[in-house]
Amino acid sequence: MSKNNTAVSSLRQKILILYSGGSALDSKIVAWSLFDATEKEKMITGDSDVPPYESVFDAMKDGWRVIQISPIQSIHPGTEYSTGYLKFEHVLEKIASTDG
Amino acid sequence: MVNKKYLLTSKQMASFVNKGFLRFDKIIPKKLCDEAFRELKRNPDHKWWLTNGKPFSEIWTDSVIGKVFRHPKVEGIIQSLVGPNPRYDHHFPHRIEPGKLEPQNWHADSIIDTRTKHFDIQLFFFPQDTPREMGGTLILPGSHFRRVQESEISRYHNIVGQLPIVCKAGTLFVTHHNIWHCAQPNRSRKLRFMFKLRLNPTVRQINLWNTDDLSDPEIENVLMKSHPWTGVEERIEQVLRIKLWRFLTDNQHFDSRYWLTRIENEPTTIFEYQQSGVYENKGKLN
Numbered sequence: 085m086s087k088n089n090t091a092v093s094s095l096r097q098k099i100l101i102l103y104s105g106g107s108a109l110d111s112k113i114v115a116w117s118l119f120d121a122t123e124k125e126k127m128i129t130g131d132s133d134v135p136p137y138e139s140v141f142d143a144m145k146d147g148w149r150v151i152q153i154s155p156i157q158s159i160h161p162g163t164e165y166s167t168g169y170l171k172f173e174h175v176l177e178k179i180a181s182t183d184g
Numbered sequence: 185m186v187n188k189k190y191l192l193t194s195k196q197m198a199s200f201v202n203k204g205f206l207r208f209d210k211i212i213p214k215k216l217c218d219e220a221f222r223e224l225k226r227n228p229d230h231k232w233w234l235t236n237g238k239p240f241s242e243i244w245t246d247s248v249i250g251k252v253f254r255h256p257k258v259e260g261i262i263q264s265l266v267g268p269n270p271r272y273d274h275h276f277p278h279r280i281e282p283g284k285l286e287p288q289n290w291h292a293d294s295i296i297d298t299r300t301k302h303f304d305i306q307l308f309f310f311p312q313d314t315p316r317e318m319g320g321t322l323i324l325p326g327s328h329f330r331r332v333q334e335s336e337i338s339r340y341h342n343i344v345g346q347l348p349i350v351c352k353a354g355t356l357f358v359t360h361h362n363i364w365h366c367a368q369p370n371r372s373r374k375l376r377f378m379f380k381l382r383l384n385p386t387v388r389q390i391n392l393w394n395t396d397d398l399s400d401p402e403i404e405n406v407l408m409k410s411h412p413w414t415g416v417e418e419r420i421e422q423v424l425r426i427k428l429w430r431f432l433t434d435n436q437h438f439d440s441r442y443w444l445t446r447i448e449n450e451p452t453t454i455f456e457y458q459q460s461g462v463y464e465n466k467g468k469l470n
Binding site for chain 1: 286287288289290322329330331332336337339340341342343344346348366368369412413414415416417420421423424427
């Protein structure tokens with residue numbers, strides 16, 4: 085393996101999932117999760133009461149890259165007044181090194 | 185028959201409809217808590233799988249656990265929510281060892297439950313002081329209307345408004361069957377127990393509590409209080425609460441902020457209005 089490949093292999097994805105209260109990227113965060121493949125950070129249920137960012141847009145300004153946002157769903161007849169999973173899910177990533 | 189003084193009030197019931205739970209601090213005497221803790225330690229399994237579906241009156245007729253759930257105040261709570269002769273569903277003594285740092289993931293119990301009116305209750309009994317370092321159970325107030333499949337919500341780590349149950353010995357939380365919850369790590373050096381019991385109603389859950397305060401105007405405020413995590417869906421949640429309150433009080437005309445009256449308005453009396461000249465009569469029909 086070349087030196088360059090060794091450097092690349094130490095890079096890992098950090099996935100931050102932010103759930104906002106509305107479909108706009110600047111609406112308030114209501115829930116969040118972090119999955120860090122560098123294993124430097126570990127988030128578990130109930131370990132924080134305050135979202136890491138006010139909004140998805142704030143996270144973007146801090147260098148997080150948005151890789152998925154929830155589409156705005158059509159309302160299916162018969163389900164107009166039912167609720168389920170958190171509606172507006174945004175998946176963001178940062179690439180970080182396992183070194184240092 | 186439960187003494188009326190032990191039944192819940194309408195305001196408490198409205199709070200249950202809003203949050204999906206009620207909290208009763210130190211409702212079980214300490215001596216009984218200590219007895220229950222010793223019993224749970226000695227016999228943690230408690231044959232929880234053997235008796236599903238029996239009348240609750242036939243369960244634990246001669247045990248300390250029976251004394252806990254037949255305490256007059258607890259009987260009043262149970263009767264107010266699921267009626268006088270509930271059916272035993274199951275129970276489970278949750279034993280969290282000291283130093284167990286892995287939490288549970290968020291989940292709702294059982295499987296997808298499509299009922300919109302009737303509900304089961306789950307009683308979470310904490311027999312010992314449970315500070316935050318011992319974990320407690322984490323619950324999400326207002327999550328009971330959400331239709332989810334058990335632990336499919338395990339992707340979520342933290343939700344604004346989540347409530348860790350931190351309490352003194354003898355505290356009881358009584359929840360709607362569908363509330364989101366998860367056990368928290370036990371960072372202390374003490375063994376922790378949380379004993380959960382699920383009961384089913386056997387009667388229609390209508391006006392089962394002390395309804396003396398049913399017309400208290402404060403009830404509407406209790407029902408409509410927002411939760412910080414519902415975002416733009418808060419109004420839908422409010423509609424669901426109004427619908428459940430209509431059922432529980434057997435009052436199909438109950439509304440708040442005109443939400444349901446507006447969307448149910450499909451006039452059939454235009455012709456009658458026109459013919460009767462009711463417009464000149466300030467809208468009053470005979």
